[in-house]
Amino acid sequence: MGVMSRKDLLLFLGFTVTVLAMPIWLQPFGAAYPDLLQRFMIFGIFAVGFNILFGLTGYLSFGHAAFFGVGSYAAVWSFKLLSLDAIPAMLFAIVVSGAFALAIGYVSLRRSGIYFSILTLAFAQMSYNLAYSVLTPITNGETGLQLTLSDPRHLDAAIGQAAGGQPIPTLLGQSLGGFAGFYFCAGFLILAFFIAQRITGSPFGMMLKGIKSNQTRMNYTGFNTKPYTLAAFVISGMYAGLAGALLAVTDPLAGAERMQWTASGEVVLMTILGGAGTLVGPVIGAWLIKYFENIFSAINEGMLHRFFDFLPDGVDSAFVAVTRKFVGEGWFLTLGLVFVLIVVFLPGGIMEGVRRIAGLFSRSRRAPTVPGQAVRQPQPAE
Amino acid sequence: MTLLKRGPSRRRVLQTGLAGIIATGVAPAIFTRGAWAQEFCNNPTGDTVTFGLNLPLTGAYAEEGADEQKAYELAVQHLNGEGDGGLLPMLKPSALKGNGILGKKVAFVTSDSQTKADVARAGATRMIERDGAIMVTGGSSSAEAIAVQGLCQEMGVIFMAGLTHSNDTTGKDKRRYGFRHFFNAYQSGVGLAPVLAQEYGTDRRAYHLTADYTWGWTQEESIKNATEALGWQTVQAVRTPLGAADFSQYLTPILNSGADVLILNHYGTDMVNSLTQAVQFGMRDRQANGKDFQIVTPLISELMAKGAGESVKGIFGTSNWHWNLQDAGTQAFTKSFGAKYGSPPSQAAHTAYVQALLYADAVERAGTFYPPAVIAALEGFEFDGMGNGPTLYRAEDHQCIKNVLVVQGNESPTSEFDVLNIVQEIPREDVAYDPAMFGGDLGPAEPVPMCA
Numbered sequence: 001m002g003v004m005s006r007k008d009l010l011l012f013l014g015f016t017v018t019v020l021a022m023p024i025w026l027q028p029f030g031a032a033y034p035d036l037l038q039r040f041m042i043f044g045i046f047a048v049g050f051n052i053l054f055g056l057t058g059y060l061s062f063g064h065a066a067f068f069g070v071g072s073y074a075a076v077w078s079f080k081l082l083s084l085d086a087i088p089a090m091l092f093a094i095v096v097s098g099a100f101a102l103a104i105g106y107v108s109l110r111r112s113g114i115y116f117s118i119l120t121l122a123f124a125q126m127s128y129n130l131a132y133s134v135l136t137p138i139t140n141g142e143t144g145l146q147l148t149l150s151d152p153r154h155l156d157a158a159i160g161q162a163a164g165g166q167p168i169p170t171l172l173g174q175s176l177g178g179f180a181g182f183y184f185c186a187g188f189l190i191l192a193f194f195i196a197q198r199i200t201g202s203p204f205g206m207m208l209k210g211i212k213s214n215q216t217r218m219n220y221t222g223f224n225t226k227p228y229t230l231a232a233f234v235i236s237g238m239y240a241g242l243a244g245a246l247l248a249v250t251d252p253l254a255g256a257e258r259m260q261w262t263a264s265g266e267v268v269l270m271t272i273l274g275g276a277g278t279l280v281g282p283v284i285g286a287w288l289i290k291y292f293e294n295i296f297s298a299i300n301e302g303m304l305h306r307f308f309d310f311l312p313d314g315v316d317s318a319f320v321a322v323t324r325k326f327v328g329e330g331w332f333l334t335l336g337l338v339f340v341l342i343v344v345f346l347p348g349g350i351m352e353g354v355r356r357i358a359g360l361f362s363r364s365r366r367a368p369t370v371p372g373q374a375v376r377q378p379q380p381a382e
Numbered sequence: 383m384t385l386l387k388r389g390p391s392r393r394r395v396l397q398t399g400l401a402g403i404i405a406t407g408v409a410p411a412i413f414t415r416g417a418w419a420q421e422f423c424n425n426p427t428g429d430t431v432t433f434g435l436n437l438p439l440t441g442a443y444a445e446e447g448a449d450e451q452k453a454y455e456l457a458v459q460h461l462n463g464e465g466d467g468g469l470l471p472m473l474k475p476s477a478l479k480g481n482g483i484l485g486k487k488v489a490f491v492t493s494d495s496q497t498k499a500d501v502a503r504a505g506a507t508r509m510i511e512r513d514g515a516i517m518v519t520g521g522s523s524s525a526e527a528i529a530v531q532g533l534c535q536e537m538g539v540i541f542m543a544g545l546t547h548s549n550d551t552t553g554k555d556k557r558r559y560g561f562r563h564f565f566n567a568y569q570s571g572v573g574l575a576p577v578l579a580q581e582y583g584t585d586r587r588a589y590h591l592t593a594d595y596t597w598g599w600t601q602e603e604s605i606k607n608a609t610e611a612l613g614w615q616t617v618q619a620v621r622t623p624l625g626a627a628d629f630s631q632y633l634t635p636i637l638n639s640g641a642d643v644l645i646l647n648h649y650g651t652d653m654v655n656s657l658t659q660a661v662q663f664g665m666r667d668r669q670a671n672g673k674d675f676q677i678v679t680p681l682i683s684e685l686m687a688k689g690a691g692e693s694v695k696g697i698f699g700t701s702n703w704h705w706n707l708q709d710a711g712t713q714a715f716t717k718s719f720g721a722k723y724g725s726p727p728s729q730a731a732h733t734a735y736v737q738a739l740l741y742a743d744a745v746e747r748a749g750t751f752y753p754p755a756v757i758a759a760l761e762g763f764e765f766d767g768m769g770n771g772p773t774l775y776r777a778e779d780h781q782c783i784k785n786v787l788v789v790q791g792n793e794s795p796t797s798e799f800d801v802l803n804i805v806q807e808i809p810r811e812d813v814a815y816d817p818a819m820f821g822g823d824l825g826p827a828e829p830v831p832m833c834a
Contacts, residue, residue, distance in 0.1 A: 033512035035504065133594050133621060142595030142624055143525045144499045146532050146555070149823045168536050177536070178511070178833065251507070253529055255500040294508060300492055329440050329494055 008197060015193055015280065019044075019186050023179065031291055034178040038250045039290050041185035042243045045192045047270045047282035049239020052196055053232050054268070055277035056205060058212035059109070062117045063124025064267050066104070067097045067237040069131060069259030071244025073138070076145045076254045079169055083155035086171045086184070090245045097241025098234055105233035109226065112215070124264050131256040144255035169249045181250045188246060189283075192239060197279055199235070208232050240267075269335075273342055275349025284350050292335045299327035422752055423538040423833035424514045431483055431751070433458065433490040433738065434515030436506050436530060437544075438522055441497025442625040443650040445685050446522035446730040450544050451492065452723050453731035454520070457738035458488045460718075468718040469739060472711040472767035477746035484745060495521060497625070497650075499529035506530045510537050510833055516751055517542060517741055522650070522730055523624075524548030524597035531560035538831035540753050542737040545730040547649075547681050549600035552781035553820025558827045559753065561760055561780045563740065563773075564733045567601035568820075569813040570680045570700040571608030573786040577698060577806060579612045582643065582676055589641035590619035591632055591656060593648050598624075601647045605680050609645075617641040622648070622656075629656040633663050642670035644677045653679060654689035661693040685728045687791055687801040694791035694801065701787045702729045703769055704804055712769035726799050736768045740775070754827040771810065778817035780824070786813045 004012070018025075022040065026032040031040075050064050074096040078089035108119040131139040139145055147167045169176055176184055199205045207228050210218050218225050248254055257263070266289060274285025304320045304327065311319060326334045346352045426432070435454050438447035460468040463480040470478050482488050491513040493505030502521060509515040518534055519542040521527045527546035534541035535557040543551060543562040547570070552562050578586075588609055592598040598621065606616050617639050622632050633656075636644055644665060648656050660666075660677055668675040679686075682699030705716040705726035715735065719727040727735070744759040745751055761777035773784040788806040795801050 030512070033508065035507035035511050039504070133623060136594075142499070143550075144529055146529070148555070149825060251503060251533070253499065253503060253532065255498070255529075257498050257500050294504065298491075298493055298505075298508065 004197075004201075008201065011279065012194060012197060015283075016190050019189060020183075022186075023182070029291070029295070031295055034182050035250075036290065036294050037179075037182040038185050038246075039294070040287050041182065041189045042246045042250070043267075043270065043286040043290050044189045044283040045185075045246065046240055046243035046267055047274070047286040048189075048192050048196045048279075049236045049243065050267045051236075051271050051276060051279075051282040052199060052208075052239065053236035054271055055282070056200065056208035056212060057229050057232050059112065059229060059233070060117045060268065061108075061120040061233070061236075061264075062261070062268065063104070063120035063122075063127075063264050064236070064240050065259050065261070065263035066124040066127040067101055067240035068244040068247075068263065068267075069127065069254070069256070070100050071097045071241030072248045072254035072258060073131070073145060073244075074241070075245035075248035076147070076252060077138075079147055079153075079167070079248070079252055080145075080151040081154060083153060084167055084169050085155075086169050086176060086249045088155070089169065089249060090242065093241045093245030093248070094238050097244065098238040101234045101237025101241075102230070105230050105237070109229050109233060121261060121264070124259065125261055128256060128259040128261070131259055139254070139256060142256060144253050147252045167252075169252055176249055185246050185250065188242065192242070193279065193283070200279060204228070204231075269339060271349075273339060273349055275351030278349070278351040281349050281351035288338075288350075289335065292331050292338075296327050296331035296334055297329070301328075422830045424510065424516050426486055426514075426516055426751060429486055430489045431486040432509075432513060432515050433488060434506060434509030434513065434518040435490050435492045436495050436502055436509070436518055436520040436526070437492060438497040438502075438526070439494040441495075442652050443497045443522040443545075445689070446545055446650060446683070446728065447495075447497075447520075449685060449728045449731040450520055450522060450734040453719070453727060453735040454490060454738055456719060456722060457735045458490055461488045461738070461742050466718050466721070469711055469715050469735065469768060472714055473739060473743060473765060474767045475765065476743055478739065478743050479746070483742045484749070484751070488742070491515060495526055497523050497526070499523075499525045502526040503529050503533050506533055507537075510534075510539050515539065519737055519741070520544040520734060521546060523595075524551055524600075525595045527551050527560075527562075528555045528596060531555065531557045535559045535825060536831055537833040538753055539833065540741065540756060542741050544734050544737065546597070547601065548597035549604065549820050550596050550822075552779045552822075553600075554822040555596075556779050556822045556824055558757060558780075558824040561737070561740075561775065563737050563775075563782045564729075565700075565702050565784070565786050565813070566781065567597070567604040567680070568815060569786050570601065571604035572813050572815075573788055573806075573808040574605070574678075574680055574698065574700050575608035575612055577788050578609065578678065581698065583673070584613040586614045586643045586673070586676075587617050587641045587671065588614050588643045588645050588678075589617045589636050589639055590645045590647055591629070592619055592621050593624050593652055594621035595624055597649070598647045601680055602645075605645055605647070614643075622652070624652065626652065627655060629659050630663075632656075633660055633665075636665070637663070637668070640671070642673050642675055644675070646677065646679045647681075648679070649681060649683075650686065651689070653682070653686050657686075657690045657697070658693045682789065682802070683729045684726070684799065684802055685730070688798065690791075695793050697791040698805070699789055701789050701802070703732045704729065704787055704789060704802060705732075706800075706802075706804060707769060707787075709769060709771070711767045715769060732769065739768075740765075753830055757827050771807075773810075776817060778824075779820075779822070781817070783814050784810050786810075 023032045054060055071093040074093040075089040078092040082088050104123045108116055211225050215225055270285035270289050271282040275281025308316045308319045437451050459465040460470050462482050491509050495502035495505050506518050517540045522545035524546040527543045531541045541560045547567055549566050549568050590602050592602040602619050646656050665675050677697055679699040687694045716726050744756045748755040748759040760775050763775040766772045770784040773782050775782055786808045787804050789802040790805050792801050792803050
């Protein structure tokens with residue numbers, strides 16, 4: 001038995017190829033522009049990290065955006081004080097968000113279930129309000145933290161690097177705008193996915209799954225479950241910090257909105273939509289939500305008219321009038337509908353749909369010889 | 383922890399890892415090679431040129447955003463030679479021909495910025511990267527304007543700010559690629575203070591409620607400085623979150639604070655709510671320190687005055703422009719806008735429209751879309767006919783210097799749009815200031831940053 005089963009390896013390779021080829025296969029969907037691709041990667045990492053906590057241990061954190069925001073602020077401060085290079089910024093962000101997660105996790109994990117969720121929500125909302133109006137010297141409040149020409153950047157100054165013009169983050173002198181930024185983030189998503197895959201398959205991951213299915217029994221058999229849940233919480237907080245830092249690398253502005261409870265809710269939606277407890281599911285969920293947010297929200301009446309052009313005149317405007325409500329500012333409506341449909345009909349998320357379809361095929365192919373093909377039971381989303 | 387130790391992992395990890403790294407390193411070269419054979423961002427090659435309109439269609443400033451969108455649609459029509467031409471013939475000097483820009487038809491894409499800086503930036507990036515916008519314009523919050531302006535500087539795309547009143551937009555956070563036609567908080571303070579002194583005396587005690595972001599901060603500071611120079615005292619300045627629906631918790635303490643003037647550094651629905659609630663609290667019927675209690679709204683627009691209804695009557699503020707001005711430019715624009723949408727334009731609509739025209743004119747004069755050339759054409763440009771009297775686009779900070787209006791809520795409106803009266807037109811010499819006052823650095827125009 002090798003380190004990665006054949007199935008895992010195939011999944012990993014398939015995932016890698018899918019991610020790296022995104023600029024090509026997303027072309028027909030109008031989503032193959034660098035900024036959105038970067039967001040796909042970043043929120044993919046965020047969701048993968050969230051799934052380590054929620055999918056494996058079953059602890060539903062409603063405050064993960066706090067770590068995301070802390071990562072962003074830490075990265076921007078590193079750009080301001082240390083260097084425009086992305087590497088120190090990301091290290092700094094991961095360390096800071098990890099420490100922050102340790103502190104919040106230590107307190108919140110004293111409770112489980114709904115109490116845990118409420119505690120994390122409360123902490124996140126506190127962080128948001130701190131960032132929004134109390135700690136404005138550090139966060140610049142609603143205006144958002146930005147880079148300026150006059151930032152000290154001690155490391156850059158020490159090695160005699162004076163950037164001409166508007167400061168932008170770089171990687172060893174290479175600009176990270178556009179597609180370079182996308183591949184930079186994609187590398188991290190693949191790495192994050194790989195680590196998550198390893199964690200899921202490891203004894204540590206087993207332990208986390210054990211906690212999810214019956215924590216009391218784990219305790220009775222003599223395991224102290226607290227260090228495991230705390231470790232999962234911190235790891236997932238560091239993932240969020242990494243994602244936040246990447247968002248600051250590709251776009252060096254940190255705003256308080258990304259810590260708001262809606263942002264925390266969004267990552268929960270992503271994970272449940274895609275399939276909590278699965279590896280690929282949360283990433284797909286993140287992509288889907290970001291796609292809706294960026295593409296559906298940009299569709300306006302003119303585009304709808306062009307789309308329904310083939311229909312006769314009156315029908316055409318009727319269709320536009322109805323669909324108008326579901327695009328543009330109404331994209332939340334569409335997302336809500338999709339979410340309801342998925343939770344009602346596919347409680348395991350999109351991945352359950354994929355499994356059902358795959359099960360259908362394999363059954364019809366092998367049914368005569370192998371009765372009772374083991375279809376993995378979907379994990380219920382808690 | 384090590385219950386199930388499994389096989390020799392290192393080799394497999396290294397192999398897979400290396401494959402991933404190589405794929406990551408090689409892939410960019412494959413996909414991006416030769417994709418961008420243009421010398422600056424979104425150089426228009428076809429027969430159209432695209433404006434990116436970044437507008438708050440939801441959130442606290444949504445109403446301004448909707449009005450701006452109408453104005454931009456009108457401006458695009460006029461630039462393309464459709465409709466009645468609006469202000470096109472009024473701009474002096476003008477290089478506009480009414481056949482698009484440099485012969486290219488003007489098109490536009492929109493994005494809802496939700497009155498949030500983060501979202502505004504994402505939207506602007508989308509319009510630049512995906513839709514090929516040559517210029518980004520709009521916005522009705524300074525937080526948005528500053529965020530998008532920074533982005534545009536990185537991308538090498540010109541940003542023509544819409545409604546943004548913070549001193550920082552052309553002060554501490556000014557950018558070479560950002561331009562502002564709208565006036566700012568400092569000019570409001572300088573313009574408004576003498577009128578306040580004349581109406582309310584010089585021994586007032588003021589209490590500020592301030593929207594908690596860059597615009598609120600600078601307006602609070604500017605008004606404080608201007609009124610304290612008159613002899614007023616500032617009792618307290620309280621920050622309120624942007625988009626708060628209920629201000630009663632902030633209004634109650636004012637009654638016992640010893641203040642006799644309330645200054646509302648709010649805008650949009652915030653202002654409509656805080657002003658209406660303050661009046662419902664009976665503040666305007668109160669006496670404090672032996673004087674009538676007064677409310678001042680340093681920045682006000684007809685949209686907000688309309689929203690506040692009865693509450694706004696008699697209240698002083700400043701505006702960038704008003705549709706009731708009597709010059710030819712204002713009349714032409716009000717007529718054109720009214721004919722299309724059935725209501726007079728707001729100051730947000732006016733500044734949006736003028737910005738679109740000024741950009742187009744600068745491109746025509748430069749003879750190219752190359753951003754540094756357009757920037758050079760806009761810097762130090764002196765023009766007239768846009769409804770604000772003679773106006774200068776200052777080269778040092780990209781701030782337009784023009785007259786400022788002091789307005790007052792109309793006591794007896796003759797129509798639902800006739801809600802503000804112009805009290806005084808402060809000449810531009812009086813509201814001009816040293817561009818170095820707020821610090822900041824424009825940064826270079828060249829080399830032109832290359833958007834992805």
